[in-house]
Amino acid sequence: MPNKILNISVDCVVFGYDTNTKSLNLLLIKRYLESEATKEILVDDYVLTGYHVYEDETLDDSATRVLKELTGLTDQYKKQFKAFGNPDRLMNKKDLIWSEKEAFNLRTVTVAYYFLLKTEDVDVEANKYKAKWFPIRALPELGFDHQQIIEEAHEDLKIKCLAEPIIFELLPNKFTINDVQDLYESILGIEIDNRNFRRKLINKKYIIPLDEKQVGVSKKPAQLYMFSKDIYQKMYHKNYLISI
Amino acid sequence: MPNKILNISVDCVVFGYDTNTKSLNLLLIKRYLESEATKEILVDDYVLTGYHVYEDETLDDSATRVLKELTGLTDQYKKQFKAFGNPDRLMNKKDLIWSEKEAFNLRTVTVAYYFLLKTEDVDVEANKYKAKWFPIRALPELGFDHQQIIEEAHEDLKIKCLAEPIIFELLPNKFTINDVQDLYESILGIEIDNRNFRRKLINKKYIIPLDEKQVGVSKKPAQLYMFSKDIYQKMYHKNYLISI
């Protein structure tokens, strides 16, 4: 039997990072529809994955379900960052392809989440929605109000990655110091002095050097490190600092 | 004509600060109902102010409207911090007093905001909902899931007040250094060294000493200061710092 759906949806902003191209990416799905009568192209753009919330699930569960359908992954870092619900949200003609929404005369409110995952963990080809990674600096045309949702997710991520070590959710388990720096630079859109960054990061107790180096590079191979969540949590539990 | 309402509501966590008692307070309204037949007390607790979102207003406008009805105030600092919508949210018998909700078979999702305002700006007596200030360390019994909403608002405020100078939204326009320290201590639940805090705050360009001192105190009267939002915005626009 089908689940009863609500006029409330979740939308998922899925961040991934490609250490090769040093690019912060978003996973988007294709939306395409042309009129059967006139052959007019009604929609041809990309959107975030999202779906209506079932009556018997929490908002968090709903977001987790949507991500699982998209990527097959569970247990990824997830943050609910904002609800969107302007009254004109359903006025857009393009929305008509979502037949479920038509069942309501009410407008839809969407609760937006972002996820952080390792690009390597996702098999994009296996996906039935034609999901595709896009560099955040070169996004395609976006449907609904998803441009705005993405921008606000990015802003929230900027602030959050400076306050908590969530950056490691986007990196492979073994990474180099420069991987971390490149990722910070991708997220924040700034340049960081490598020598100072390196010193600062290596001094963190929760950055563990491994007995391993990069292989298959044509330059001096870099030292590999891992992040210890355990040590972080033991040392930095509620370490508020007044900085303003 | 009545506004059409949605099965989406806003709830407002209203923070105020009393410089005399040095207490961070919340503005709550009384909820009381007894059965006409059995005289059984159905509900007798306090709740956040909230209301359903009208079909033609944004979520932000809805929160602003609720705050205005409660306090008469507009243009207060406002932050949407989380949406709450567990499937059991309408199972609570106590909810039955909200007749509007019964019009829906759907559960309600509430978008929670917090507001920061100066206690002195609110005339509690003038309020038709019997609104009352409660110290956040001594809250009464709370209805619905409002205990949880308040806790999450408080956590968000802790982080936010360390990242941005929103603390001054809670203080009178003219304040002492110790007022600011006391407020930080109330919000964060920590103790701060007065001498170091004082030096740090006075060194901020946006903390302006006035040609005025406290009056009516029975000790050495303290210097009064004001916060210059202008100077802050000119100096601190997008000053990201990697700290982790």
Place this chain on the structure above:
DNA sequence: ACTAACAAACGTAATTATGACGTTTATTAA
């Protein structure tokens, strides 16, 4: 008029963190 009490306000010294650079090292490709 003097003094105790007390919070406001100022001061200091050691340590740590930061910003802005210069130098050396290990590797591959030519």
Place this chain on the structure above:
DNA sequence: TTAATAAACGTCATAATTACGTTTGTTAGT
């Protein structure tokens, strides 16, 4: 062998933080 290049290490001046001690200005009580 060597040039090229990214990784890794080093230095120094300045700023910020931590952890305290001391002085000042006011009122209230004698």
